[in-house]
Amino acid sequence: MMPESEHAKTDRPESEPLLRSILDAVQDAMVVIDDQGRILWFSAAAQKMFGYAEDEVFGENVSTLMPSPDRERHDGYLRHYRETGERKIIGIGRITTARRRDGSTFPIELTIGEATSNGIRVFTGFIRDLTERQRTEKRLHNLQDELAHVSRVTAMGTLATAIAHELNQPLTAIANYVEASKHLLSEASPEHVSAVLEALEECAGEAVRAGQIVRRLRDFIKRGDTDRQAVPLSRLVNEASALAFMSTGSRALEFDVSVGAGEHVLADKIQIQQVLLNLIRNAIEAMEETPLKQLKISSRKAPGGMIEVQVADSGPGLPAAVARDLFQPFQSTKAAGMGVGLSISRTIIEAHEGRIWVSSSPLGGAAFHFTLPDATAGELLD
Known part of the structure; x- marks a missing residue:
């Protein structure tokens, strides 16, 4: 007592x-x-x-x-x-x-x-x-996930159709030029060499066109400006961690936050909370089978007018081969994972002029880092 x-x-x-x-x-x-x-x-x-x-x-x-x-x-x-x-x-x-x-x-x-x-x-x-509220929230989340899955499948089908349609013409042209060049080279002559050079030049042009199509589709997917404001970093961390605990269930873990009280970042609040939510959920799930569960979120000033945020856990960590490709689409350490969460997180952070990476955690597991612009001026949110 x-x-x-x-x-x-x-x-x-x-x-x-x-x-x-x-x-x-x-x-x-x-x-x-x-x-x-x-x-x-x-x-x-x-x-x-x-x-x-x-x-x-x-x-x-x-x-x-x-x-x-x-x-x-x-x-x-x-x-x-x-x-x-x-x-x-x-x-x-x-x-x-x-x-x-x-x-x-x-x-x-x-x-x-x-x-x-x-x-x-x-x-x-x-x-x-x-x-x-978790039971009700989880039911709603499950329904939302099912709807989102249908939406993703539909969107991916539409995107695949668009890519196939757009790339079919330049790829067909490249294949035809290569086949013609192969035929001309089998009967080498000065006239044929000139024709082959012309065909290869057309191949290069079609390859550039294919790249432009891919970039245009990527920009279409990513279009939309971020609504960035000066936001207290502690607020982002507190709200995101509360949402993460709500969605993953109450687990006995040691949770420590070491974020400067006066630190503000220039960010789209919703997008950065989504990044934090994803990293915190991943950390909690990674520690599912570990006897000691420790999660620490910290920040520090970084070069170039940036603030670095670190989400570290005491889980099993990541093999170097996995960590290298972890932020690529469709790469996942989860058996049922789609492998898009960290890829989306990278897209969000890079859109904020920052970067994201993973290292070994001082707690023994994995530590995810990302940087955001340090908001030293402008309207601050209380």
Whole structure:
């Protein structure tokens, strides 16, 4: 049992039966803290959600319920608010992660309100466990996946037909020119050599035309400008990780985020979250059979005005031969994988003027890195 804070005991508002009945009836977890971050109230739903009895956490710092790096930074957030009055999340719901007594993390929707009780400023957090929606979400995802599969098959069939139609003429011409050249060379003469040179020149022209057709089709697939804005990197990581945990199920793993609080990247928020979501899901799936599951997301300043993001896991790692071609289309380490996720991720990162690669992880598995432009100017999103 955690030691109680005697100072917090004296500050705790008087317990009234009506208030207690309300706290116990609220389905969402409800946690009340003072302006020093000490827990004053811990509802029955919160006890069930986090695995702590109220007496165990009463008077303790609410950061106990948070994974890194929020755990280490929370007191600083409160101190900044007391000194400046600047609100960051009070009154605004957000998706983040929380930490149970057993150390496992899970996605939550958090809303914080502020009030004064008996002259004491208190903050009330309403916490909704998003993993409770997983069964419904997975059903919807399965239906969406089936529809997406049909759409992909249809699109690939249309694309294959377009490529076959467009490339048929130049490839047929190249084949005819080569066959004619072969016939002319079998009966070598000065006139035939001149004709062969002309045929080869036509072959080269048709090959260039075929390349232009492929590039045009590729541009057609990739068309559409990215809507890039200055976005806090921590927000991208927090929301993407919450979505990843929701879609893969709650697993006991050590999850650590080390991202600069003031780091902003120039990015299309949805596209980069898709990259992060893909990398985090891959890491979680790679650690499925490993006894020690560690996932770390970190960032650092990189040359050329870029920020490098790293997603590292403690999984089995990747053989060099696999890592070399991993970002090519239809290359996958999964038995049922299509091998397009990392290829799409590379396309997105390169469209953001960055690059993506894989290396050995300091945790023993694989580490995926990508770079994005460092947003040092422009409108920042709070």
